[in-house]
Every structure is written in C-alpha cells, then in structure tokens.
Amino acid sequence: MKISLKWLNDHVEVMDFLSKPEDLAHLLTSVGLEVEAVENRSQQFANVVVGQIIKLERHPNADRLTVCQLDTGEERPRQIVCGAKNHKQGDKVVVTLPGAILPGNFAIKKSKIRDIESLGMLASESELGLKKESDGIMILPADAKVGLPFAEYFGLDDVIIELNVTPNRADCLSHLGLAREISALLQRPIKNAKTEIKTSSKVSTKKSVAVEVRDSQLCPRYAGRVVAGVKVEPSPAWLRSRLESVGLKSINNIVDVTNFIMMDLGQPLHAFDLARLSGDKIIVDRAVATEKFKTLDGTELVLAGDELTIRDQQRAVCIAGAIGGLNSGVTEETTDVFIEAAHFTMDSVRRTARRHGLQTDSAYRFSRGTDASGVIRALERAVALIQQVAGGDVAADYWDVDSRPLQRQPIRVSANYVSDRLGYSVTDDDLKCWLQRLGCTVTSVDGGGEFEVTPPDFRSDLEQDVDLVEEYGRLNGYDRIPETLPSLSYAPLAVDKDYAFAARVSEMARMAGLSQSVNYGFTGAKYQSELLGAVELYRQCGLQMDISPVALRNPLSEDLNVMRVSLLPGLLSNMLHNYRHGSSNGNLFEVGHVFRHASEGYGQDSRLSMVTWGVPTGVWQKDERPERVFFDLKARLGSILAKLQIFQVQFKAWVETPSLAHPVQAAIVFVEGRNIGFIASVHPQWLMNEKVRTGVAIAELDLEALGRGQPRPVKFKPVSKFPAVQRDLAFVLPRDMRANDVATEIVKSAGRLLQSVEVFDIFSGGHLPADHVSVAYRMVFQDLESTLSEQKLTELQAQIVSNVEKKFAVKVR
Amino acid sequence: MISDQLLSTLNDKLAHSLALLMQAQDLQKLYDVKVSFSGKQGFLSEIMREMAKLPKEEKPQFGKEVNRVKEEFEKAYLTREQALKNQALMDRVRSERIDVSLPGLPLQMGAKHPIHLIFDDVISILNRLGYSVRTGPQIEKDWYNFEALNIPPDHPSRDMQDTFYIDSDHVLRTHTSPVQIHALLQEKPPFRTLAPGSVFRCDSDVSHSPNFHQIEGLLVDRKVSMADLKGTIAFLLRELFGASMKVRFRPSFFPFTEPSAEFDCSCPVCNGKGCRLCKHSGWIEIGGSGLVNPRVFEAVKLDPKQWQGFAFGFGIERMAIIRYGIDDIRLFSENDLRFLRQFIL
DSSP states (O other), rough: EEEHHHHHTTTSSSHHHHHHGHHHHHHHHTTTOOOEEEEEHHHHTTTTTEHHHHHHHHOOOOTEEEEEEOOOSSSEEEEEEEEOSOOOOOOOOEOOOOOOOEEETTTOOEETTEEEEESEEOOOOOTTTSSSOOOOOOOOOTTTTOOOHHHHHOOOOOOEEEOOOOOOOGGSSSHHHHHHHHHHTOOOOOOOOOOOEEETTOOHHHHHHHHESTTTOSSEEEEEEEEEEEOOOOHHHHHHHHHHHHHHHHOOHHHHHHHHHHHHHHHOEEEEEGSSSTTEEEEEEEOOOOOOETTTTTTTEEEOOOSSSOOOSEEEEETTTTTEBTTOOOOTTOOOOOEEEEEOOOHHHHHHHHHTTOOOOHHHHHHHHOOOHHHHHHHHHHHHHHHHOOOOEEEEEEEEEEEOOOOOOOOEEEEEHHHHHTTTTOHHHHHHHHHTTTTTTEEESSSEEEEEOOTTTTTTTTHHHHHHHHHHHHHHGGGGGOOOOOOOOOOOOOHHHHHHHHHHHHHHHTTTTTTEEEOOEOOOHHHHHHOOOOOGGGGTTTOOOSHHHHHHHHSSGGOOEEEEEEEHHHHHHHHHHHHHHHHHHHHEEEEEEEEESSSSEEEEEEEEEEEESSSSSSSSSSSOOOOOHHHHHHHHHHHHHTTTOOOOOOEEESOOOOOTEEEEEEEEEEEETTEEEEEEEHHHHHHHHHHHOSEEEEEEHHHHHTTTTTSSSOOOOOOOSSOOEEEEEEEETTSSSSSSHHHHHHHHHHHHEEEEEEEEEESSSSSSSSSSSEEEEEEEHHHOSOOOOHHHHHHHHHHHHHHHHHHHOOOOO | OTTTHHHHHHHHHHHHHHHHHHHHOOOHHHHHHHHHHHHSSSSSHHHHHHHSSSSSTHHHHHHHHHHHHHHHHHHHHHHHHHHHHHHHHHHHHHHOOOOOSSSOOOOOOOOOOOHHHHHHHHHHHHTTTTTTTTOOOOOEEEEHTTTTOOOOTTTTTGGOOOOOOEETEEEEOOSHHHHHHHHHHHHHHSEEEEEEEEOSSSBBTTTBBBBEEEEEEEEEESSHHHHHHHHHHHHHHHHOOOTTTEEEEEEEEEEEEEEEEEEEETTTTTSSSOOTTTTTSSSEEEEEEEEEEHHHHHHHOOOOTTOOEEEEEEEEHHHHHHOOOOOOHHHHHHHHHHHHHHOOO
C-alpha cells in the first residue's frame, strides 16, 4: 500500500524525513514493514518554479509566438519564447528552467527560437504530467508566490512510500496505523486532531432509517449516520491531491471522503443515497440464493446465498465490505446520504470477494481484519469531513448496533521467557516499556515475574506470548540476536531410504554418461497422451499410468494442466530442445516422481528415465545405424544395474508396443524375473514428425522396484591365481532366434569353470543359408584350483557344442 | 700343421661374417648371416665335417678354435641384434608422431543438475549438524499444506501463496513445510529433519517458475531460541559461501512461525560493497525462518508447553542463481546440455 509522508505527518511528526526518506524506509523495513519503493515527488519538479509575466511582446519573426519577460524571483527577468495563446501580461505561470526534466524524459534546455533566445519554457498541465490533455499553458491563481518551487506550491513536495504489509499487520493498512508504529518506534506522540461536528436537530438518523442486523456473527458492529442536504460535486483540490498521491481516483466529494477515511484510519465506509433505499430500513443479512446484484461498476453478479449483504426492504443494496450496488450509490442528484461504518468478519468478506473476484480496497482491508473499536471514530470523522466539503446537516443521532464479544483475555508473559526465546537477556523494565509503547496495558502478576498484557484493540494479531516475543524482538532489532548452535544430545533420525536411493541411482546414471534433467511435475494433457500412445500398454512393463491423468483444477495453461504419468514427455522435449540447439547427440536422465489416482487420494511413484540420441562426436569409429543408439542406451542401463549389484537381468521383446516405441526395437526389462520397465528405440514416425534425423532411444524404469533390497552388499568372490584361457565358438542361428538364449545354454553346459561368455561378432550372408546369422561367442575359462588342461578344455567345448546343437537344432560353424 | 690351412679359412670366414653382421640393416638379413655361418647347413657345420678329417692330435686344438670363433660370432650377433632392435623401435616410435593439439577423446561422465548440486551441498552440511532427509507427497492434503501450519481456510495468509488445486481437499504443495507436519506426526521429539523437494505456485513470469524447489529444516527440542536458529543458518551459509559471509535477520511473517524472520546474507559477489546482484544493498535475500508457532504443535497434538522448535527454508533456484550467476530461470527446466555440462563437478 502507498503511504504519503505529508499525510502521515497529520498523525505523527515525520517531516524531518522529507529530505531523507531512505532513513524512514530503512527503519520500517528493519521492524518488518518492508518498503518496496520510495518515490520522491518533489524531485520530479526540480528546476520548475512559479513565475510572473512582467512583459509580453509579439515575436518579431513569428506571428504565433510571444516573447515573455518573467519574474522568477531571480535577480534579472528571464526571457522565454512561448507559443500559447491563453496568457497575458501579469499572469502567474509555471516556468521550467534549463535542467528541468519533464515527464516523458523531456529535458528543458536553453535555446534560440527564430533568432530570439529562450531561457526555459512555460509549461502546460499535460507537459507537467498533471493531466492527459490541456489547452494552453497552466495559469496559476494570482496569489501564487513568485519564485516558489512548483512542487512546494502545488503540494507535490511529498514522498510516497510503498509498503508490503504482511497479512498479520492489517493495522498498518492506513496512515494512522503506520503512524502508531512510528510513534512506538521513535517515541513521538500521536497527534489526536479533534473532530468537530455541527449537528442539526432537523435531521435524525434513527427517524430517517431503521437498522436491523440479522446476522451479528458476520457483522459484529454496524453503525451509520445521516447527512442531509449535501451537494455532490467534484472534491476540492487538497482532497483530490491526497487521494491521487496514494493511487486512488477522485470520483465525487462524498465517495472521496469515504475513501479518504479508509486510507486515513483504515476503516472502509460506504455511502448510500437515502432516497434510493426502499422502505426506510437497512437490514444486514445473508443474500438470497440466485439473487442478482449489479455492482457500482456495472458488473452483474449472481449471489450464492451465503454472502453477507446490506439490504433494504426489497433487495441487496451492497455486498457487505466488498462493493456497493448500482441501485443505491451516491449520484450527482443525491442530497441525503447514509454513511455506513461497520465491522464485518474477515473470513466472510474474503470468501465473498474471492468468489466474485471483488478486489476492492475495502474488501482487502476487511478480509485482513479491521478494528471494530474504531468504527465510531471513523464515522464521526467522515460526517465532519462531508459537512466540510459538501455542506449539509449532520444528524445528531446515529446507529451503533454493537454485538462484539467480551474483552480479550490478557496474555501472560515474562522477561525470562522472552529472553529464552530470543537468546539474549531481557529485563522486566525494558519489556514492559516496549509493550507499553505499542499501546499495550501491562500489569505485573504477583510473584514469578510475569506480566499480564492486554494489547490495544487495533492489534488483533497479538494473541499469544510468542507474539509478544516477536514484538519485543523486532522493535529491538533482530541484529541483537546472537548466533549460537544448539547442542545435539540425541541420535539423528534414520535416513529417508527412497531419497538416498534416488540420489545413488542419479550418481550412477551420471557415471554412465547421462546428464541430469529436472522437469516440471505437470505437463499438457494433449501433449502427454499423444506422445505416450496407449498408456495401458506400459503396464506390461510394470509401469502404472492413469488413462486420465490427475488434472489441475486451475491450470496456468493448457500446456501445464495435468500431472505427468511418465518422465518421458519432459525428457523428450528436452531432447528436442537440445537437438534443435546444436546438440546432435546426447544423453539425459531424470529421476523424479510421476502421479496417479490412488484408492485414497493420489499416489506418486519414483521413476528413472533415460534418453539417448545421435552418434557421439569426437570418436573416429562411427556406427551410424539407428539401432546403435538402442545398444548405446542399453549399455548405460547395464552399467547402472551392475553398480546396483543387480545381475539377473533379462530383456524380452515387447510385442504390444505403444505408438511411441519402435515395434521391433523394444524390450521389457526383467530384474530377477519381475518386469520393472522398458527400453526401446523411439518410433520412426515420431522422428519424422519432429524432423529428427538420428536415432533416439528411451528407457523408463520403476525406481521402487529397482530399489528392492538396496543397498545390496558386495559379495566377494575369490580370484583365481591360475591362467585364464579363451575359446571362441560360432553357431549358425535362424535370424529370429535370440543370441542370449545360446549364451544362457553355454553357461549352463560349461559349469563353474566358465568365467564369462559374450557375443563378439555377428555375420550374415556369404555361404550362410538365407535368414540365418552366424553368432560368435567368446568364452573365458579359468579354474580356482589348477591350470586347466588342454584335454579338459576340449571336453568342455565338445559338451557345449553338443548341448547347444541339440537344444536349438543349430550347427556350430 | 695340416690344420693351419683350415684355421686360416676359419678366421677369414669369421672376419667376413662379422663384417656382414655389421652390414645387415634389418633383423631378417642379420638372421640370414647367422644361418649361413652357424646354422645347421652353415659354414661352421661344414668346418666341423672338415675337422673330422684332421689328425687325431690336432683335433682338440682346432676344436677349441672353432668354439672360440662360434662364441665370438654369437656375441657379435647378439650385440648387432640388440642394436637393430633398438633401431627398429626408434624408427617405429618416430613414425608414431601425433598432433598433440587434437582434442582428447570424450569422457563419459554426465552432469549433475545445478538444483541437485545445491540440494546435495546443503544436505551434506546439515547432515553434520544431525539433520536427516525426509520427503513427502507433492499432491498434498489441504490440512497438511495449510491448516496444520496455522493457515486456516479464508485466512488472508492464504493469499501469500498462489495455489494449484487438484480437488477441494488436495493441492499441489506450495512449500516443503507440510513435510514438517508429517515429521511431527511420525517422529518422537526431540529430532532434526530436512526436507528437500519440488513445490508449486500458480504464478509464472520472468522471475517465477510455477514449479520450483525448496529445502526446509526443522528442529524440535525442549528449549529452542532465535539465537539457535540464527547460528544454524549462519553456519549453513558460511559453509556454502565462505567464512566471511555475514547473516542478517529481518522481521517478517509466516503463519507457522512466531517470531518469524527472513534471512539475508552479505552479497557473495561484492562482499557487501554493493553490486547489481544485490541491487546495491550489499545484502541478498535468501529465505524465511522462525520459531515453530505453538499453534502448529497444537495441530499435531504436541504440548507447546513441552516442546519448542525452529524451522527455516529457502528456494533452491534462487540459491543457484546467486551461487553460479545463472541469469534466466528457464534454464532450470530446459535441461540444455550446453547449460548442464557446465556443472560436471
């Protein structure tokens, strides 16, 4: 909210900060009232002064121009060429001197206009930024003092402070409120200006209108007073200028007074046109369901029924605390007004304002909490001011329907407690002194050094002893709090296993050459479902994905309207971003959560996803076949699994693939017989659609399944001291047979002497039958106890060949 | 003596062969010399056959001579062979010249996302102070995200956090603070816990991302003070940014702490002298903190007369921006390798 320093000065002396507003800003920020901006108005009008035209002549070289000699309080008259027509000799005008910078970064310089020197410019209201448009230069009243800085003359020598008031400090949403805070801080007294009202016996509030509060829960206090015979017209300059300085638009003198009081005292008011109320009765009650209501600004609302409204005998005339109705507001024809000052509960106003989007200054204050005890004071100030700016007779009586609960319980607090919580020593006297400066009533309780503290009515945020700890702490400055480390006399909690495992897998993925992605937890519904294809097919891989993903009620956009069911939508868009920004190859992984509906509420699952694309650059031996990428990613996955001590891994062809996966380059990953995810090449159709001219492989694994029994301890196996022998065997296999099946059989046949078997060559064509490939296996044999004999090896090899040939009906080559 | 003639032939042949050895320029030619001199069909075999024809008394003396010649040749052969081998190696080595200015072969290590770099560093620092990591759901019940944290429905403090709703009872958690509630309900105090995680706010512009990351610490014990809180935060920030770091507390408001403080650190770029990053104030806003509000203990049925606590938290992206000078928040979610690969640490 915006605070005017001059306005603030009505309540507490602060004019010493006019020249150094930063000091005040710093002070306020240091006690928790964060200053977001300080605007020094007078600086805008540097080098702009009041002047008088002492001589006016035609320009010798231009019919439309005049040459003026001005008295600007300087030693000699100043010559200025002017193109306006509305000025005459003797007029008081606004003179902008060389060096002035007008709105729009318009710098005033010394110049020559048609050979005549001009030492400045006579300014119009639009040039000064005071009005959007203006006709001719600004002529000031005859009493304007020559030579006075324009800012000072026009009351613009002000500083506007923009405060970010936290929700607990509703009391600071007015000039009086901030003045109280400054008064406590700097020990300066609050200036209590007397309100004088000339009442008239001709007018009676209670005879003019009845008031009935039917819902005192939502409206604990309702007051109102009639002013009759007012003249609705534009506000005087001082009032306009005050409102404009804090960012409010001037409407008419009556409405302006209600807004002025709100900004001054923090109490929102409403003015009804008495003549437009039907039935001479005001009723405070909830709305009627489906009732229609047109607000002051012409918006039509349909009410739900639980909104608190101000009503006459027939209809709602105001949404309590939020906005007035078009049917009962003050117009130019209004003569008699009923000024309402009430206390509405914050929950109710906030709920109503949010539901109907009523972001008014009044609703803002009510929904943060106003001071019910200040209602009558605000009402009195308002009617006095209305009388001052709009005339009329103020009724001697007024309504005050007050059903507030009894007084607040005092808070018990001791200096010891404050001292313990802040961590530095606090004396009884000092604590008492600061609390009193805040306006609290402090009484000592016998023995124990405790105080009973009753905060002032306007500080409804002070409810507990810790609130008083904060008050003392912040007013003394948080810099006083020392730095200590709490001692640790208990065992730390167990580590979160899921987090630790996710971190370990991330580390392994990094070691396998994949860089870490972090994507949003939500994505676009359309994008996600089109990319993934039939999500139920992923269940075959052990990955649960909802067909209708968890949706957001209030998404920011269609691109972020559902929770992700897979990490791949994020990773593949990262891949495309990289590919289109010059990374023709790369490897990314993400360890993160996906979301689903659960039997009770929602669930989240951890996943590991990977994407690999393109051919690595910087390696001389290039293999550009698209399926190379599949095996590249498979190697990385293999390395991660091996580091997790997972050795029983199977890759089985994924037959029913979703549209994202290449139908014959996709495998379900089984770990120890359980499906935990998949690895696949991306379907060429997607590559074509996205104009990707290289292979892309993806994998997604269920992290929870992967983490079973983790961390697995390393099991030591003895290392043979005898030489290892290598033997190669090639078999001719039908093309649709899996190389790994033969390898499995080799392992089975060879027994404990076989240390490893791997495919090292694949060959087709030549003399081989059609649809057959030759697969060469390299085996390493070694014995723990002795050097293997040639005879033993020959026997073993014969056994392997015979078993494989028999089992698969294939031939050794 | 009859053997004189033969002896002279022997010596002549040795001298000739030794010369041939020196002339041989590769190992094959050298070997050829050896074969013709001492091989099975070579000169020495021939001379041995000649020796058989010699008188008996001359044989031992001549035999000695042959052995001497054979040894002399072998020695010369081995010397020459070693020289030629050395020569061959030198030649090969010379032929293997590489352009040392060519780039090295690519290494295979991947990069850590800067968000996780910060997470990991903060976690390892606070682990030393006895804080253990804990996680919680991202789709959170309203009660955990708001009510238990002293943010009742229709309370103005709800305006502080723009919330994504899933249904009337579930939100995308707006902060990591609900993990505090899970911890308070599940653990027996005293304890210390640390919650890193992903959070959501319904708000997006050049400096706000709708999904970002926070880390939050909670300590619960019998007696806990603002000084303990300040000391803990100061320790953390000094470990992260260096020992000369200063820490400042400013009064603020969070519904779940009382008193509440925002904490700043002296600007790590200019050491508090004032620069663009700190907007010439010398201070950088880091996060929020405070003593656990007794209302939070009441919500989880712990007696606020028995238990006290403090909590602190901050945004990870902001920390990364300060620490690495990252200038665009989009970089955190684009996952561009040119960005990520700068964080191979």
